[in-house]
Amino acid sequence: MQTAEAVLQDSELVFVGYGIQAPEYQWDDFKGMDLKGKTLLILNNDPEDDPKLFGGKARLRYGRWDYKYEQAAKVGAAGAIILHTTPSAGYAWQVVQTSWSGEQFELPASEDTPRLQMKAWMTDEATRRVLRLSDKELDSLRLAAQKREFRPVPLGVRVSTRFANRVRRRPTANVLGLLPGSDPKLSKEVVLYTAHHDHLGMKEDAKPGEDAIYNGAVDNASGVAAMLEAAEAFTALAKAPPRSILFAAVAAEEQGLLGSQYLAEHLPVHPGRVAANINIDGLNIHGRTRDITVIGLGKSSLDAPLTALARAQGRIVKADQLPDRGFFYRSDQYNFARLGIPAAYFSSGMDFIGRPAGWGKERREKWEALHYHQPSDELGPDWDFSGAVEDVRLFFFLGAHVARTRELPRWNKGDEFEAPRLRALEALKGEGAK
Numbered sequence: 001m002q003t004a005e006a007v008l009q010d011s012e013l014v015f016v017g018y019g020i021q022a023p024e025y026q027w028d029d030f031k032g033m034d035l036k037g038k039t040l041l042i043l044n045n046d047p048e049d050d051p052k053l054f055g056g057k058a059r060l061r062y063g064r065w066d067y068k069y070e071q072a073a074k075v076g077a078a079g080a081i082i083l084h085t086t087p088s089a090g091y092a093w094q095v096v097q098t099s100w101s102g103e104q105f106e107l108p109a110s111e112d113t114p115r116l117q118m119k120a121w122m123t124d125e126a127t128r129r130v131l132r133l134s135d136k137e138l139d140s141l142r143l144a145a146q147k148r149e150f151r152p153v154p155l156g157v158r159v160s161t162r163f164a165n166r167v168r169r170r171p172t173a174n175v176l177g178l179l180p181g182s183d184p185k186l187s188k189e190v191v192l193y194t195a196h197h198d199h200l201g202m203k204e205d206a207k208p209g210e211d212a213i214y215n216g217a218v219d220n221a222s223g224v225a226a227m228l229e230a231a232e233a234f235t236a237l238a239k240a241p242p243r244s245i246l247f248a249a250v251a252a253e254e255q256g257l258l259g260s261q262y263l264a265e266h267l268p269v270h271p272g273r274v275a276a277n278i279n280i281d282g283l284n285i286h287g288r289t290r291d292i293t294v295i296g297l298g299k300s301s302l303d304a305p306l307t308a309l310a311r312a313q314g315r316i317v318k319a320d321q322l323p324d325r326g327f328f329y330r331s332d333q334y335n336f337a338r339l340g341i342p343a344a345y346f347s348s349g350m351d352f353i354g355r356p357a358g359w360g361k362e363r364r365e366k367w368e369a370l371h372y373h374q375p376s377d378e379l380g381p382d383w384d385f386s387g388a389v390e391d392v393r394l395f396f397f398l399g400a401h402v403a404r405t406r407e408l409p410r411w412n413k414g415d416e417f418e419a420p421r422l423r424a425l426e427a428l429k430g431e432g433a434k
Helices: 063-075 093-097 126-129 137-145 217-235 258-265 302-314 332-337 359-370 385-406 416-428
Strands: 005-015 039-043 079-084 119-124 153-164 175-178 190-196 246-252 275-279 291-295 316-319 343-348
Touching: 005 246, 039 063, 063 246, 079 126, 079 343, 119 126, 119 385, 126 153, 137 316, 175 217, 190 258, 190 332, 190 385, 217 246, 217 385, 246 258, 246 385, 275 291, 275 332, 275 385, 291 302, 302 316, 302 385, 343 385
Parallel strands: 005 039, 039 079, 079 119, 190 246, 190 275, 275 343, 291 316
Antiparallel strands: 005 153, 175 246, 291 343
């Protein structure tokens, strides 16, 4: 709460499965139960056993922690606790600890925004300890939550806690740069590049002599550097592309995509005039690959030019090779997709040239375990930029293609973001030639 105190007093703990309301899947974990003032215990991720539901093993926005907190607030809950396991979160408990320790940031909340007194995470082991206070068993609850028929389960446990908060306002900035387009008509539209410029600051509990700086070299100084390189390449062209190019280094991504949320709410042009968002969040530091991973492959018409451009580099495009992580909903492109803006977000391939099969996946998992959201995410002598160079060229070529192609990119028919795009384009029709 953005107040001096947040309090839960004898709030009933209720297990609500995945905490999902998804009419398109005929799924409602709340079943109309009055949950005002309750504290909700919520499973991470979304049901994945049925490939026809929620993308099967692929995590959708319904599996994201921020969605679950939002839904809990909307139904009037006082608190929400997400049950963490490494498979269901896509990252280890230490990521929860480092991401949500210390000072936390939000955009200023309006008076009519539903709020929770407490947002929390809890380990599997701790959840089992809590459930010993009730007559319920965690594995049985998990099993019941896999079915549409699931109904919220009061646990006979009450939660009380109090937080004394220090609330302060701190300024930050999204840093924007515009390269005006050369076509009198198309220049009113923009191709939006984004990369977040923040990380986690200083480690508060660092021991004397311990590295306490969260450098964020890969995540995401490398992405900001890539965007600046693309900007320099565009300005070096003999003539600017027909569409304008907007470059945005956004703030507070690590605090919940706050900078891009603010930019999405205060775009300098109408959302229907943003042709596409190309988001850069981390570069490949392990060398050249035969492939490129496209997060959200199959969602929009951007797939075709991206595939052709990768082929020209001698590479093939692959869908998200870690679909259970829900990466499309974990970086800044998500806030623009919610407005209907087609988004391209791709990352390193996994098939590394000169390396044995499985080496790329092994390196990726090792880096996440040792360096992701850790002070050790810093420039090292073992970094190999050759693959990163190819990826940055691909970021540039894709933006150049969109900037000069008259037809606007679109979401594929039936995609979850198609409807807001159609609404945005319809809203522009009334503007005529403005």
